[in-house]
Amino acid sequence: MADEAEAAESDESDEGFVHPIFRLAPHEDSGSDTLGNYRYQAEVAAQMCVVLLTEDSVESVVCEWHEDFVVSYADGFVELVSVKHRGKRRNPWNVADLCKDGGLAHLFDRWRACDGRSNVRLRLATNAGLTTGKLGATTLKAMCGRDPQVTAGVDAMADTVARHLLRVRWKQAYATIPEVPQANLADIAIPAGFTDLVRLFLAALHIDDELPSRRHITDVNLQSLLIPAIARLQRDHVDVEATYRALVERIEKSNRDESDRGQLAVYIADPTRVLHSVQIQQRIARRRLTKATVLDTFVCSSSAVPTIARGQLPIVAPGGANLRKKMERGRIPADEAAHAERLRSAWYVTWSQQRSGLAGDTTDLANASFEVLDIVFACREQAEEEAPGSAPYGRRMNQLMARHLTPDALGTGLPFPVNGRHLRGLAYQLCDDCDFYFSEVFDPSEEEAS
Incomplete structure (x- = not known):
């Protein structure tokens, strides 16, 4: 405990005021109850790591403590991603479950910690379906994003989500969600301006409910992402399965680094803040995966390597x-x-x-x-x-x-x-x-x- 106190004092002296949110250890939730779910989160992060091999728009993936990972884009945007796996025996997500167990309260809290910056996007990624109906989770998904598919009824949905977030706050201490007296959902007193914040939150949010299940995600990532990426990179003689295992293990290693519990998304979203702290720069560097990092995980197969790859014509090198x-x-x-x-x-x-x-x-x-x-x-x-x-x-x-x-x-x-x-x-x-x-x-x- 003394070491933790000293570390906290060191952080404050190096970086000025430290918001209480940065000292909070994350709460256990349904996304991290088992080793299998940890593995699933790493495999979802691996999807973005493979994408950055061939897409210049993606710069890096940073494994977070409070988030599952943060994606940095070349255009200056960052995306905070929360991954939630749901077993096949569970019902589809409804709005209340999304706020409580599905990560929306969690994402809202982290978005507010980033001051709701305009370059911050949010993604809730899950394998489970969504309930339908006028105020169902499918409708919520259609109302999210900067270009929503559904605009009618957004105010009512924002009001509903706000009430659910306030109810979640009664049992989970989120620093950026106000605490209000307990009451029935319809009778919850919403603080002034809170619904407006929720409406802005929904505009930054994307809900992806089409992830493969834990059982199928490895095969999908191999066949749909990694093998095509290796072909585009013209990397012959790569052991695909060994490379995929090495990549997921590299991500898991970053996720297990419990010495870095501070939220890094706020610094990634605002790079000028990073410049003031070498300590934060080092933390982010330890957790960041770039194209070079991913290429380092490539494992060569033991088969013979041809001097000239099949289908290529010999070329005379300049000079000589x-x-x-x-x-x-x-x-x-x-x-x-x-x-x-x-x-x-x-x-x-x-x-x-x-x-x-x-x-x-x-x-x-x-x-x-x-x-x-x-x-x-x-x-x-x-x-x-x-x-x-x-x-x-x-x-x-x-x-x-x-x-x-x-x-x-x-x-x-x-x-x-x-x-x-x-x-x-x-x-x-x-x-x-x-x-x-x-x-x-x-x-x-x-x-x-x-």
Whole structure:
């Protein structure tokens, strides 16, 4: 308890006033009663993580403590998502249940904590159906959003939802829902302005009641989302099921980080607030999943990796003059030199198509290049030792490179599957860039290749 008090004092001193809502531990509810429901929430979050692989409009997914997750969009919007699974034996959601157990009171409270900012959207995601009728949950769904399908009767629905939220407040302490005397639903005294707030809340809300059930969500995510995304990314030889498990486990790991219980949505919604606290930046970074994070969960299959993927035509890589001159000076036969050119081109195509397009590509390539050069220099040292006197050693060096440049020899490796020919192609590209020679050092620009 002393540690928690000290942490709270530290947060206040670092960030100024801390609203009491940020100190509240979330209440247990029907969405988190079992490990299975935790898993379900993670699999719903995984849907958005797969979407951000191919959709530039989605920037990141942040696993929350108070929310199930928060989605950040490139246009500056953020979406607070609450996931509710309902067993098949339960009846469809009615409005009262949505407010109490379905997460609407929870979402309203978090929306108000974000000051109802115009860039904050809300989504209640569930697998269960909705009741019909004039004031049923289906009608509520149609009245939600900035472009509602139904506009007649919105005032009456907002009044009904307001009363249900106030009734929920009697048993659950939500800081942004006022406490009123207990009474029958129709006799509840609604505080001035509260119904207007509920109407704005409904305009920010989207209800998605078409999620797969817990039993089917894995198959749906694999077949409808992950496999198509891998195909669009042209990531051959990805173990789809192992990758999906790794992604869900990565999300669950963030959800289990109970050292970060503060609500982060308010900071994600207003990035200027994050700038004032390194601590908050670190918390968000630990829980944020980006395209690079998701790509890191990809698991390569153990099948052989082709040098050129099926259906692709070989492309001649630009450059190559320095490599030709160096191989000629190293006395490497013309046919072996021609093969080196083809492998350099194969590497060029593979890197162009498989890299993520993110800033991390530069680091990945640099790390792989360091390791390849270490192996190349070791091969050159051995070739020099084996060569009698001052005899050329280039061909022997090239033979040793073919033997030792294998994926197993790399430590960190690359974020996509490669074979030894790809690594030799990278080596030949590094040679063309003048990072090493097959002979003594010379200036290729002063020598004509035959």
